[in-house]
Amino acid sequence: MSVYRLLISCPDTHGLVAIVSQFILEFNGNIKEAHHHLDEQNQHFFMRIEIESNSISCSLDEFRAAFLIVAERCNMVWRLSDAAQLKRVLIMGSNASHCVADLLHRGHEDELEGQIVGVLSNHDKLSKLASWYDVAFEKVSIAKATKEADMTEMMQAVDRFNPDVIVLARYMQIIPEEMCAKYSGNIINIHHSFLPSFVGANPYARAAERGVKLIGATCHYVTANLDEGPIIEQDVVRVDHGDSADDMKKMGQDVEKITLAKGLQYHLEDRVLVCNNKTIVFS
Numbered sequence: 001m002s003v004y005r006l007l008i009s010c011p012d013t014h015g016l017v018a019i020v021s022q023f024i025l026e027f028n029g030n031i032k033e034a035h036h037h038l039d040e041q042n043q044h045f046f047m048r049i050e051i052e053s054n055s056i057s058c059s060l061d062e063f064r065a066a067f068l069i070v071a072e073r074c075n076m077v078w079r080l081s082d083a084a085q086l087k088r089v090l091i092m093g094s095n096a097s098h099c100v101a102d103l104l105h106r107g108h109e110d111e112l113e114g115q116i117v118g119v120l121s122n123h124d125k126l127s128k129l130a131s132w133y134d135v136a137f138e139k140v141s142i143a144k145a146t147k148e149a150d151m152t153e154m155m156q157a158v159d160r161f162n163p164d165v166i167v168l169a170r171y172m173q174i175i176p177e178e179m180c181a182k183y184s185g186n187i188i189n190i191h192h193s194f195l196p197s198f199v200g201a202n203p204y205a206r207a208a209e210r211g212v213k214l215i216g217a218t219c220h221y222v223t224a225n226l227d228e229g230p231i232i233e234q235d236v237v238r239v240d241h242g243d244s245a246d247d248m249k250k251m252g253q254d255v256e257k258i259t260l261a262k263g264l265q266y267h268l269e270d271r272v273l274v275c276n277n278k279t280i281v282f283s
Contacts, residue, residue, distance in 0.1 A: 002084045003032055004060065005270040006067075008047040010076040012038055016045055023070050027063060030055035035282040039275065046273050048282045053082065079270075087268055089114040090163035092171040093121050099169035099190055100126055102257040103264070104133040112261075114268040118161045120154070122173060136161075142173050155179050167264055168222065170256075177224040185274060187222035188232065188267060190260040192252055205245045215239055215248050217256040219263030221274065230279045232272055233263035 008020065017036060024031060033050040056063055064080050071078050089112070093100040100119060107116040119130040122142045130137035138161075140154040155176065158166065168175070168189040175187065216236035223229040235258060237251050266272050266281055273280040 002053045002082070003050040004053050004056070004063070004080060004082055006047075006049045006051065006078065006080050007270055007273060008045070008049075008071075008076050008078045009273055009275065010045055010074050010078075012043045012045040013074060016047070016074065019070065019074065020047065020049065023067060024049070024051055027066070028055055028057040037280050037282075039280075042275075044275060046275070046280045048271065048273070050083075053084070081270060083113070083269075086113065086115045087164035088162060089116045089264075089268075090158060090161045090166045091116060091119045091169050092158075092166060093119065093126050093169045094172040095123050095125050096170040096172075096253075097126060097129060098253045099257055099260050101129055102261060103167065103169060104129060104135060106261055107135075108133050112265060112268060114165070114264075117163060120157055120161070121171075122154075151176050158183075165264070165267060167260070169260065174226060175222055180222055180224045184223075185221060188260075188264055189220055189222045189227075189229070190256050190263075191218045191220065191227055192256055211241065213238060213240065215252050215255070217252060217259040219259045221279075228277070230274050230277050232266055232279055232281060233259050235259045235262075 010016070021031070030052045031049055032052050034048070036045065036047040038045050053060070060080070060082055067080065089107070091100055091103055103112070104116065106112045107114070116135055118136040118138065119126055120138050120140065122140060124139060127137045127139070138157050140150060140157050142150045142154065155178065158179065164186065166183055166187045168187065170190065170192070180187065214236045216234055218231055219233040220231045221229040235255050237255050239248055239251065266283060271282045
């Protein structure tokens with residue numbers, strides 16, 4: 001059954017749940033799922049509602065226009081989407097293939113609520129994977145000597161795919177600020193570490209040197225500040241003194257795949273609201 005998804009963020013005020021529910025009822029809407037959260041420290045309210053689309057007594061555009069009056073009165077930041085309109089997903093990767101392969105397989109098996117429209121890479125290695133899954137592939141090399149021009153070409157390639165969401169599945173290049181701004185809130189990265197620990201490269205080697213007992217992965221939104229964007233999902237696996245950096249890397253790659261897939265799915269299902277540098281995830 002198709003649903004409309006309504007996401008709301010606004011200053012807290014008395015009766016917000018009743019106001020929104022009553023509005024939906026006025027259009028004969030049937031609420032299938034509802035979640036809300038109050039950030040008491042900041043007195044800010046967050047809400048996610050799924051409404052059965054065939055229960056609404058008007059078109060989506062008419063429903064959206066009517067709700068605008070309520071939203072303005074309550075100072076809401078909001079969006080209303082039709083779940084039947086799948087988001088276009090662009091996967092970006094480099095040489096490591098485990099996360100790309102996992103997402104392509106999930107897309108092939110209809111496990112992701114999105115349409116994977118392409119794979120973009122700075123290497124050739126992923127082309128065979130994309131071809132096997134019948135997904136468009138494009139390569140844009142990034143060289144130190146021509147990096148600025150190459151990054152411009154990469155951003156043009158991204159735009160040609162016309163994505164709704166971009167997934168950095170171990171894409172080992174820093175995304176330009178211009179692209180971060182253009183696709184703000186719609187670029188998702190998997191970091192092979194449990195942030196904020198071990199940011200940057202080679203986290204498993206540094207984790208082994210430190211003698212950690214847990215390693216993990218972090219799925220987060222990308223901002224101009226490297227590895228500091230709002231965190232969507234994290235997971236960990238236990239290690240011990242007998243595990244080498246290579247052992248940790250193998251175990252960590254499994255965690256990376258699961259964590260990225262969960263974080264992406266939350267985004268595709270409109271379950272994530274960003275507040276400053278935090279997220280509210282209605283899982």
